[in-house]
Amino acid sequence: MDHPISRRNLLRTGALLTAGLSVSRASRAGSFWNPVAANALHEQTLVTEFAQLGREMPKLKARIAFNENPHGISQKAKDAIVKAAETGNRYAMFEGQELKQLIAAKEGVKPENIMLSAGSSELLTAMAVFFTGSAAKGAGGTILTSQFTYDDFLGCSKKFGAKIEAVPLTKEYRYDLAAMKAKITPDTKLVYICNPNNPTGTIIPAADLVAFCKEVSPKVPVFVDEAYIDFLKPEDRPALPKLVAEGANVFLTRTFSKIHGFAGLRLGYAIGPEKFLTELQNYSRGEWNPSVTTLKAGIASYQDEEWQNFCRTENDKARELLYKGLKEKGYEYVPSYANFVLFPIRMKTKVFEKEMFGNGILTSTREYNAQPYCRVSIGTVDEMGMFMDVFKKIA
Template sequence: MENFKIPMRARLLANENPFGPSPKAQKAIMESISQGNRYGHSDAQYLIEMIAEKEGVKPANIMLGPGSTDLLEKTAIALCRHGGNVISADPSYLSLVNTAKAVGANWKAVPLTADQSHDLTSIAQAIDSNTKLVYICNPNNPMGSVTDFEAVKTFCKANATKAPIFVDEAYLEFLDNPQEKSAVNLVAEGHDVIVARTFSKIHGMAGLRIGYMVATEERVKSVSDMVRSTMGLCITSLKGAIASFQDEGFIAECRALNKASREFTSEQIHQLGYQEIPSHTSFMIFPIRSKAETFSKTMVEQGVGIRMYAIDNKPWCRVSMGTMEEMNYFIEALKITEG
């Protein structure tokens, strides 16, 4: 938890984009406030059509939600409410897993490989007649690692007939040529694959809550029959997302700025004797030498927010990429904390 009594010099704990929303999105949001007395159903449909064109699918293959986490959880409820099991890597992002467990499913956790990628062979072997959902987070949170994208596509083609496969691509757009690496084309080919994207990360709209998933029409219907998709979205978020979706220059700039911060931080922590998991995202994670509680407390006292994880019974620090000024704050705080 954040200590709100201490001024936050560097908020590096939630994988937020420090450079967003884009100026075009901000303008669209401000102009839409006067329309706040109206529902945004028509704007939602417009955004759905834009997304469908980009992803090469039909509008019926798109479902919007307030962030991709909302869609992960809704899918878990829809598919796992009668029990069964869900399979994912460990460590990974656990919102879908935790929701599935809460509604009665079991979790089959498959350890990552030595290079921190998904063990696709072991995941395939774990699928059984009670598997309701397979979850792959690629790039993976909290590790920042990627699993070979062609290998993921091959895995999906071979196993989507056994159980639906959810590929979470929240951080994909921090990579160069992200569309070439996406599994979304498998949906157009008819495979039972669900792909999630979000406006919370590179688009810088985490607090505005909007994301989408791409799936077969049948799979979208199985979720949307239980919950109303666009009813949870406000017109400001929709207008902002529409503007940001078209602002390719802003996205490219954020990708470059994030990479610069990541390379600077990597170089600096290496000089301090740390070694991170090579990251392809807007964060990095590395093992620390001191106790987690002491480390976190000391960092917060210096106004730097980070996230702590216990991996293999050892403390790890996950730090989000901020501005260059914020990353300098982080390095100076790290020197004091572990010095």
């Protein structure tokens, strides 16, 4: 694996070792929060703050805050939407089945092991309700996870009274599976893992994650959020669907929001044991939630490997450009396997965000162990150039 950010440099930039979960702007502000609303809130907050300061509203040059696909959707998906629009007066009927069959064939599971949804956020919420807020599983319990990870499922579980046991990341910003295993108790209701992890962009070596799931899942269900899995090379993808096919108590969520560019169209899916998905169906409309246009577009995009390869290659190119710019400026970064990069910054998160936004760049920040970080999404090559121009000016 590539180099991590050195501890020495982190200390130089003012890191203090206090533990804590990643607290996003959204979860601080939200009531029953979901990341889609939170993203809008993020942008809106900056707009409001600018207005209050009486500063001229900047023209947005690059929106690289939400890990969206900057290339849009495939032409085949667009064509499918136009065609499907004519049937928009009818409820979707067979489209969900068709997509599930395609996914099942590719992943080596049965269509019954798949549940579709309008984006994977809906599934994260359904999982939280089912595991921590339902009569079936009993309220509360302990969710075991890592610090500095995606907090949507965790935040929602907390609202239902669950306790979150979050172990620190390794010094390479990776999930520490050994430390997690040591924390499993009879109270542990579920293990939540985000791989590749948001916001660090790191991955768990595929064989390690498979071994962990095999060992832990007979005792405690393991839920792996694989929102960014499509950015990985085949050898880095853990064969978790195979475990599901073999009957393991393992649940995965995936999304079309990233490589397929469907963040606005909304499509996601879960892979899990059939019995469990049948129960989960009580907490989500499943495939009846995405629109017929989205489902048709999803069917087209799922089969459009040329488009997916193009997006992956462009992402790699733009990410390399960002690395180069950061290195030239003397900044370290966490090598990323996804469409965003985390790096420590030398100013307060809010100041950084405002400075960037004032120069037309909407990006996002986080804090971990009292160290401020920028988590910048990978845009087009041009957008990363614009980001670096502004970054060099303000940093």
